[in-house]
Amino acid sequence: MYRMLIVDDEPIIVEGLYDMFQQIGDWPLELHRAYDAKAALDIARRSRIDILLTDIQMPEMDGIGLQREVVRLWPRCRSIFLTGYDDFDYIQSSLRSGALDYVLKTEGDPAIVAAVNKAVQAISQEVSLERLIAGARSRMTAALPTLRKEYLSELLGGEPSTAAARQGRFAELGIPLDPHRPVLPIVGRVDRWRDETGIADRPLYVYSIGNIFEEYFAATQRIVHVQLAPNRLVWLLQPKDGNDAANAEELHRYAVGTAEAVQQSCRRYLKLAISFVVGSAPCPWEELPSRYERLSLMFVRGLGIESEMLLSDRRLFEEESFGARARLRKLPQLGQLLEQKEQAAFERLYDEIVAAVPGHSGLQTGLGLEIYYGLASLFISYLNRKQLLADIAEQIQLGKLLSIREHATWDEVCAFYRELAGLLFRRHSDENERESGRIVRLVQEYIASNLGGDLSLAQLADAVYLAPFYLSRLYKQRTGVSLTDYIIDARIVRAKELLADTPLKIHEIGLRIGYESAPYFTRFFKRITGRTPQEYRDAADRL
Incomplete structure (x- = not known):
């Protein structure tokens, strides 16, 4: 929808043009009208103007002066001048001032419609889908490293994805991995920076670590590298031969041995202490978030030394506990869905998260406590931001939001939070209905007055x-x-x-x-x- 302002000091001309364009129902035009330049500028100051259709000869401020002011406010505005003067010098002046076109009033309505159509086409071409996509593609190429990092960070953080969706994003971002094949994660940590290394120098060292890693692994592996924190690095690997059925033990030994060589080279050439935790086997993309968390926790657990660790996640934790913790990490997503009023998606994710805890023993487990108080924090924060805590306290037992001891079973916890969420979604729907109804009533009252x-x-x-x-x-x-x-x-x-x-x-x-x-x-x-x-x-x- 484009916005056109019609300006002439003769009301009969303004009304005629306004009425004519209103009757052209298939045009993407929102019409405004004014009878002098001052009124026209008042409109332009309040609202974007895409097309200015104005008389040249007007008292106080002429059309050329008006056009300059409107274009100052809205530089993309297209201007069409109406003139009763078949005067070449005057017309040239209007074109030099930035007019898209001019129409002699004696030419009649068809010429004016043609000029406006020309302006509409010019605007459409300027913001056409092809031009927008071409510009976005150019900027995206320059931003690829940042976009690739953001996307891989989302995958590692548990962002849901399908193989088809990954395939499209991998192609867009130039990620040289197969979205259908499992991937082997290796997590690295810079344990200690050199004393003389300033913060501005660290990206160069991170780049050098990545180069050393690729020199050792690139002969047999396709590799993607992402830096998640100043000292935390992640590499995702897939064998180049495409043989995912190869012996997992052999691949694991190769990865650990080669990571050791990378570690030694970083110590020798960069004077940096690096620790690595190597995945015990390739994992499906859907399991990557839980596997990454598992590898990261190895840095916390360690094995008695704090620097230049070289560890594997094999047999250290049970897979089930990590799957449950991966669901816990989705709590922030649950909060986003509550904010965005997406009830169906909220309920699906909520059921997935609370299912991580067995119903019969949930209140006695650390994971159950963590999920309970994570949900409590999420809801209390939401209620405080919306200033709803006092109102909601009249409809629920507030104690059940503040202490897990107020619940007899995990099933009772699950039912309580589901009921609270449903109450908030219904409240939003009712408020939205009331507010939109109030807006309609105010508009209708304003029109009537x-x-x-x-x-x-x-x-x-x-x-x-x-x-x-x-x-x-x-x-x-x-x-x-x-x-x-x-x-x-x-x-x-x-x-x-x-x-x-x-x-x-x-x-x-x-x-x-x-x-x-x-x-x-x-x-x-x-x-x-x-x-x-x-x-x-x-x-x-x-x-």
Whole structure:
């Protein structure tokens, strides 16, 4: 939707053009009108203007001066000048000032429509999908390392993905791994930086560590490297021969032995102490978050030394405990879904998280306690931000949110939080319904009180403190009727009342419902009702 402002000091011309473009229903235009440059600038200061259709010769400020001011506010605005002067020098001046086109008033409506169509096409081409994608692709190429790091960090953090989705993202980001094949993770840590190494120098050393790693592994493995923290590095490997059925023990020995060589080279050439934890076997992408957490915890557990560790995760932890902890790490996602009001997705993830704890023993396990208080923190934070804690306390037993001792079983914990979430989702839905209904009522009241004034979308949006386009969508979604149609209907209803019940003259009634020109009020009324205002009045008098 593009916004066009029509400006002329002759109201009959403005009303005629406004009425003509309103009747071209398939054009993506939101129309505004003004009868002098000052009023036009007031509109431009409140709302974006895409096309300025203005007379050149106007009192106080002419069209060229107006165009300069509008373009200063909205540099992408396209300008079309209307002129009654077939004067080459004047036209050249308008084109030099940045006009897209000019139209002689004597050329009539078809020439004006053609000029506006030209402006619409120019804007469409400028923001066309192809141009946007081409620009995004160019910027994306420059940002690939950052985008690749962000995406891999999301995968390691437990972001859900499918093989098909990974395949598309791998291609976009130039990740040389197969999204369908398992992957072997190796986690590294810089235990100690050199004393003379400043913070600004550390990225260079990290890059050098990556180079050494690739020199040793690249002959047999496809490799992706990601830095998750200043001293935490992760490599994901897949054998180049594509033989995933190879002996896992042989691959593990190779990875540990080669990581040891990398460790020694970093000590010798970079004077850096590096620790590595090597995955015991390749894992499916779906299990990568839990495997990464397992490897990371090895740095915490250690085996008696604090520097240059070289460990494997084999047989140190039970897989089941890590699968459960991987679900626990999804609690922040649960909070996001609550904020975004996505109830179905929230409930699916909630069921997945609480299922990590056996129902019969949940209250006695550390994992159960961690999930309980993680949920408590999530909900208390949400209720405080929304200032709902006092209201909700009247509807739930607040003690059950503050202490696990208030629950007899894990199933009771699960039911309590599910009920609390359902209450919050229902409350949001009710509030949204009430607020959108209030906005509609305020807009309709404003229209009823200002039928003879400015009822542009920008003005209505200002009245209810919303963005114009959002207000238009909200109103149509809530009522099933567009704002334009509602305003037309309100003006027709009021015009009929004034015609039937008052002695006001036709042009006075036109002014009261927003039409400066009596001929165009007559034309508008007849187009909607099939009768002129006088014909309608005569019929009403006979009743």
